[in-house]
């Protein structure tokens with residue numbers, strides 16, 4: 340059946356090209372990939388890849404080692420099993436496996452097709468050390484869900500990445516495809532097979548397909564048709580539950596971007612995973628030109644799911660600016676098995692992540708305080724990585740040590756680099772120019788099909804802007820000097836300062852100021868290595884002190900509970916006596932409990948009036 344359909348389709352395509360079958364070289368014929376989602380065996384699907392005729396004696400077939408946007412070596416070839424190369428009579432051809440992702444086939448001129456089985460990544464994520472990030476991974480769940488990140492299913496022949504592909508999918512009747520891959524135009528509707536086409540291999544992998552039971556919402560946002568398709572294994576969520584939030588969020592993104600040329604179609608493929616079984620665990624999303632694959636836990640409540648979707652999808656959608664419209668040759672001519680990395684992760688991920696936060700304050704989705712909070716969190720998080728590592732060197736070598744473990748800093752310091760340049764641009768241009776202006780200029784100059792020279796970009800940006808931007812690049816992006824963020828906050832009338840905030844006596848919100856030592860009679864002690872509140876500080880108590888007596892009551896895990904209960908009724912004047920054990924010694928203290936406060940770092944407006952700085956801050960956040 341499958342074979343027959345294949346032959347018919349090939350015949351149709353060939354007659355359209357006006358060529359005879361046996362003579363059609365691989366340059367002219369589309370590569371026909373057939374994927375069978377009906378006859379799933381042991382959680383695997385069979386793929387059949389039929390190219391035109393080769394003229395070389397050796398043919399190399401590869402599955403990607405890595406794909407754009409993941410910045411990791413994932414070796415999708417490891418999921419390919421029972422590889423076969425067949426000649427025109429159906430006989431097996433000899434081949435050698437070159438590495439985890441490539442096969443070298445002898446007697447290439449006789450090669451009719453290759454055939455193999457594909458195993459998925461989602462249900463083995465917890466068994467391997469370096470699991471494929473789920474939004475780039477694959478799922479094969481017979482009859483219910485197929486996440487076809489096609490780089491996991493369809494490979495390419497060496498030297499023939501630029502030829503068109505025809506992708507035929509035998510599908511279960513109850514599942515529908517969500518994808519931005521183009522439908523095969525001359526194909527009659529067929530309940531058993533879907534047909535898609537791609538102009539080149541890049542297009543195959545740039546358009547993932549999700550098959551699932553219909554759970555879809557389609558809406559229009561200023562000229563973009565957005566499709567949201569959702570897979571919820573336990574039917575917890577419907578696409579309709581998220582529609583309103585996505586409409587308002589993407590509408591705000593479009594207003595923020597203004598006249599940026601964008602796609603006419605955008606698909607959100609949302610896979611909710613079941614945390615109670617072996618399932619996808621890499622939560623987040625991967626960007627494509629016209630779609631994104633998002634993976635999140637189904638167990639999230641609606642509020643959190645909505646917020647996660649806002650943060651994740653807005654980030655992916657802004658990737659249509661960079662790298663999708665502004666990128667270097669390394670990305671345009673991506674080498675799937677020997678990738679050359681670009682220097683500019685500060686832009687591809689940093690600018691994108693920065694915009695995903697900036698648009699929320701500019702469009703009124705979050706408050707100024709929340710925006711500052713987010714930037715401060717990024718400053719704090721960035722310190723968990725090597726703050727003295729050159730960002731361009733890291734980017735260029737991101738697949739290798741010691742750079743690879745610093746990758747996630749592109750979302751922290753990468754965004755902050757953009758914030759600082761944004762402030763410099765506002766300052767030098769009297770509030771007029773911004774990072775968004777710069778990216779719009781770059782995307783006009785380049786765009787989706789014209790890449791820039793990797794090592795020329797920074798100089799080009801300096802030529803378009805100000806020498807101060809060049810200084811910043813040299814010192815903090817190419818150079819290894821950590822950024823002193825207050826220098827940039829000051830320009831917009833802000834500073835990071837310690838401020839006091841109310842907290843509880845024994846708890847800061849849900850987080851206790853004490854801990855239990857189960858090894859030592861379950862004694863309760865004041866937590867170490869945290870900033871204590873004024874209650875403990877004023878009584879001169881320290882982290883590690885073990886509670887022994889409070890207000891005459893001997894303290895253990897049980898008897899501390901009512902004391903904590905009473906503390907909710909304490910007033911600042913309430914007296915307290917306490918005995919703690921410190922390094923084997925008993926220490927008694929007394930006093931009043933006071934009003935407990937904690938010290939927190941905050942980004943706050945500077946005291947006094949500075950009209951110029953305030954004007955700049957308004958241009959930056961309210962423009």
Ligand SMILES: [Zn+2]
Pocket residue numbers: 626654655658687688691
């Ligand atoms: Zn990203």
